[in-house]
Amino acid sequence: MSGVGPQSDSFEALAMPLFDQLYNFAHWLTRNREEAEDLVQETYTKALKGFSSFQLGTNFRAWMYRILRNTFLTSRTGLKVTMTVPLEPEEDGPELAIEHDTPETILLERSNRDLLQGALDELPVYFREILVLCEVEEMSYQEIAETLSIPIGTVMSRLSRARKTLRDRLQPQSQKGSAAIAKGTNRAL
Amino acid sequence: MPCESWKTKLDTYLDGELPSEEMRAFDIHVHSCSSCAADALARVQMKRGIQAAGKRFAPTAEFRRRVQGTIATKPHYSFRRMWVFAAALSILAVASLLSIYLGVQRSRTEQAYSEIADLHVAALASSSRVDVVSSDRHTVKPWFQGKIPFAFDLPEVQNSEFSLLGGRMTYFGQTPGAHLIYAVRKHEISVFVFQEGVLRGRWDESSAVTKELSFNVATWRQGGLRYFVIGDAGTADINNLAKLFKATSS
Structure with missing residues (x-):
């Protein structure tokens, strides 16, 4: 095993297939390649750290996307977007x-x-x-x-x-x- | 229910998010209402357009390696926990694969039927419906030589109510196929022939003719080729033309 932990192995197996999709989504959010890369990198780092709190059997894809989106919303670009875009009426x-x-x-x-x-x-x-x-x-x-x-x-x-x-x-x-x-x-x- | 009430739910229907009973009722309505069928077609085209346009950005291989390298550094956990986790993952993966497979099969078939209907409508709407204009099968068949990677036989229709209007090249999934147009009374019927491997889906071969987006469609596999007969003519006409093709190709 050479020190390879099972949890992060599983994380890698679950998370890497989503890589292209998450990057595409990140690029649509940020509209910038460098920012999209930063966003994806930060998402994976946060997700790995929080993977122990992920409940197996629940939706892993939605969990990853939620982390990415929350990370975007708290980023400089995300804050700018949420501050300049008016709140939308839902009715x-x-x-x-x-x-x-x-x-x-x-x-x-x-x-x-x-x-x-x-x-x-x-x-x-x-x-x-x-x-x-x-x-x-x-x-x-x-x-x-x-x-x-x-x-x-x-x-x-x-x-x-x-x-x-x-x-x-x-x-x-x-x-x-x-x-x-x-x-x-x-x-x- | 008036049409406008159906239309308010059209997007939800096309997203497959209505309760199953409403989905069935909507299926029946769309098959009988040309206005809703046209709107549904337009919206499906828009959905496909967004899907194609939305898959726009791809990460570089270098960036993928970098992230993978980051997440590959991991802490230690006990073997017991590893096995429990691996078992749970396997079950999750098998269940996911099964549901994905079934979902993909269904959506591929629906998409293929829809694309066949699009090809039929687009050809009829075109100012030049056929590339080879002839009612003679011995003229139309050789025209396809060298243009498509297979050969097929056309039936003799002189003693039937059908008449051959001509043929054209068509493409499905970037692979060439043959598109023949026949007339019966005032209806025009398309016959599509593709290599079987090109079209992936679970085809309904139990009944001769099915309804797809208000069109009657018959499909079958013969000699490694996949045939579709589609048009707004009655089921008997579609079935009769399909029988002529089956008899010729057998």
């Missing part, structure tokens, strides 16, 4: 689906990933993080609630508003793109 109900000519369909037609990445990047951090957790990490509402330490009802309403905000922000860009394409087509004709 909005779920919005209705859009009937036609949606940004989604326009988006699909052009396969414009850059447009979507840009729009995601510009979202407030509390919208950005919940969309990444839900759509990219495919977390359940329960896992998201555990990670963000909010009730499931808030997860649902915040997700709904995040999606609506993203669509609203894509709409003008999509229309701009459509106009450019139409202009190009007319010129070609």
Whole structure:
């Protein structure tokens, strides 16, 4: 065994498979490579120290994400974000689906990933993080609630508003793109 | 329930977070309501877009090694505790793997059906639906030579109610396949042919035709190839075209 303790072995086995996902999430939060690396490094250090308090059988992934997010919120960038972003109202109900000519369909037609990445990047951090957790990490509402330490009802309403905000922000860009394409087509004709 | 009431729950439905009874009721509604089906499709596309756009940042190998090196320095614990912990981990890992496997299989199948429906809709919406325009199977089949990494047979449809409109190349999971379009009365039906290994999922092969996003779909495996017949025509038409293909390829 050469002094290798079982607990940290287990920690490594559980935590390292999450490394890429946690880094991606950290980068979406900080929007900066160096800060994302610092955040991930600190998360792993804290998690290893606190691993003895982790209860086996509970959600390890949500536990790691919660540590990362709490670490971010107490970092200089995180504090700046939470101090400059206004508190969001939670009382909005779920919005209705859009009937036609949606940004989604326009988006699909052009396969414009850059447009979507840009729009995601510009979202407030509390919208950005919940969309990444839900759509990219495919977390359940329960896992998201555990990670963000909010009730499931808030997860649902915040997700709904995040999606609506993203669509609203894509709409003008999509229309701009459509106009450019139409202009190009007319010129070609 | 009016459509607007369904739509307020559309995102929750697509996230798979409604109670199972409501999920079933929603499935039935979406299959019968073209407006909700269209909205569902648009939102699924948005979800996929975010998923693709969101997987954007990857750590460097050097950074991974650095962190791994940090957490590899660990304190001593007793062997007894180590074995208990290892046993618990194994059970946790097996249970997690099992649930992940089942979940992944289900989601792969749903995603594949959804992508097949997208390919069908996108082709019909396109101004140039087919790359090879011909009702003659002896013209359409050779056109695929050298374009796709397999060969397949087209049925003779002259004495049936179907007519071949043509074919085009298509891609699924970055692998090429064949897309044929047939007409029956005023309906247009797509037939997709891919190599079996490309499409991973648990296909429903027990019944001939299933409903996916309001389309009728038949799928089967034959000769190492995976066939899909999809369209808004009735189940009998989908089934009849599938039978013609099965008979030709057997």
